[in-house]
Amino acid sequence: MRQWLRPRTGLARHGSVPKIIFEANRPERTKEATVEGGGELVDVADEVLAQVPFSCRSATCGTCICRVIEGADLLEEPNEDEAELLGLMGSGGDHRLCCQARFRDAPGVIRLKALDTGGPQAAVGDD
Ligand code: FES
DSSP: OOEEESTTTOOTTTTTSEEEEEEOSSGGGOEEEEEESOEEHHHHHHHHTOSOOOSSSSSSSOTTEEEEEEOGGGBOOOOHHHHHHHHHHTOOTTEEETTTOEEOSSSEEEEEEEOOOSSHHHHSOOO
């Protein structure tokens, strides 16, 4: 069972489990949580009401694409569906789909920020 440790403060046991920070354009809307046991970013984003837009939640629309600013090594490798969509979107190596990415149970900081995609269609291919 997942144990949430003082969401929004990130002060609890920060040295032994990942602290996940969802940055926002307005600093007061930045959300963070410290979570034990690894898991899915989407669950943490939902729990802290992060400024990450979601639509399909199944790696088909690209709405939830985020840039990983820090801590990419604390994320598991993209699954097949995520890798395929990121490839179709021509995304750089620092981009992840927040609905698919899983984080490891390891100390450190994961800092990410949702891209302003302007909606699902704007996020997929511009060519
Ligand atoms: S919400 Fe559609 S790809 Fe993540």
